[in-house]
Amino acid sequence: VKELNPELIFLFGSSILNEKWIEDFNGRIINLHLGLSPFYKGSATLFWPIANHEIECLGSTIHLAEKNVDSGRILARIKPSLEIGDNLYTLSYKTIKESIDKYPDICMEFSKGTLKPFVQNNINSKIFKKADFNDESLLRALEYIGEGLTKEKIDQIKVSRKCVC
Secondary structure (H helix, E strand, O other): OOOOOOOOEEEEOOOOOOHHHHHHOOOOEEEEEOOOOOOEEEOOOOOHHHHOOOHHHOOEEEEEOOOOOOOOOEEEEEOOOOOOOOOHHHHHHHHHHHHHHHHHHHHHHHHHOOOOOEOOOOOOOEEEOHHHOOHHHHHHHHHHHOOOOOHHHHHHHHHOOOOOO
16 A cells, blocks of 8 residues: 555554554544544444433544544534434434445545644543443433434434534
8 A cells, every 4th residue: 555655545444553654644544433533433323422311412424544543623513313212223224324424535635735724622531332332322322212203302302512523
């Protein structure tokens, strides 16, 4: 890859890169992280905002890859559209779909120099590992979302200031 000298490298769903990649392609690796950084980092970051009753923190982050995982300069944040009846699965699907749909345009804007990355504030970061997921957290998420989002819950989410972007 180094011999090819790509202008940009795109990541989505990969494992953590070793430091050599970051050194060799500094500022040229764009990651689609399924979590709203800096609020949710690590593993299962579409699940934890629901389990923690913070749907307003559900989303994805398109950022430049850096040495510290999910901490790179941000190009964009994407939050899913919310509709009455949305549940754990539809919210995850919507976040992924809307993020993938917007990813190419955001990368093109960055490549053209019309989109400038900004440093993310690491205040209130929550980092989750696979080991954090258990029956209790799943039940907590399913109980919170219930049969799906209601108009009242969507209205509460819209006025929440927990994860302001």
